[in-house]
Amino acid sequence: MFRQALSSSTRAAARMQRGTVAQTRFASGGSSYNQPTGLLFGEKIPKGQKRQKEDWENMYYFGLFGGMVFAGVVLMYKPDTSIQTWAMAEAKKRLEASGDVWQYKPSPNSGHPNGV
Numbered sequence: 754m755f756r757q758a759l760s761s762s763t764r765a766a767a768r769m770q771r772g773t774v775a776q777t778r779f780a781s782g783g784s785s786y787n788q789p790t791g792l793l794f795g796e797k798i799p800k801g802q803k804r805q806k807e808d809w810e811n812m813y814y815f816g817l818f819g820g821m822v823f824a825g826v827v828l829m830y831k832p833d834t835s836i837q838t839w840a841m842a843e844a845k846k847r848l849e850a851s852g853d854v855w856q857y858k859p860s861p862n863s864g865h866p867n868g869v
Contacts, residue, residue, distance in 0.1 A: 798804050848855040859865035 792798075793804070796804065845855050859867060
């Protein structure tokens with residue numbers, strides 16, 4: 754009994770030693786973590802020089818922000834297609850056709866300045 758416990762603890766200790774970080778093997782070729790350098794796009798710019806833009810950058814910025822502005826303008830001026838707007842216009846049209854008044858007119862006793 755003691756021998757089995759000793760051998761199982763020895764195996765567990767050996768397993769822990771094999772699994773250390775330095776000895777761990779990955780099927781993908783290793784860890785893909787890149788340490789942060791603090792450089793934009795990983796480019797090291799020589800002192801006294803400005804970063805040179807690549808050809809695609811201006812197209813990307815104009816396309817991205819121009820597209821957002823265009824979408825905002827389209828959404829701002831899109832027609833109102835809600836059911837409430839359609840129902841209100843339809844109700845006004847039917848009431849005017851029947852000769853009824855669709856706007857509320859307060860009575861003279863209401864104290865409203867436009868009382869009829």
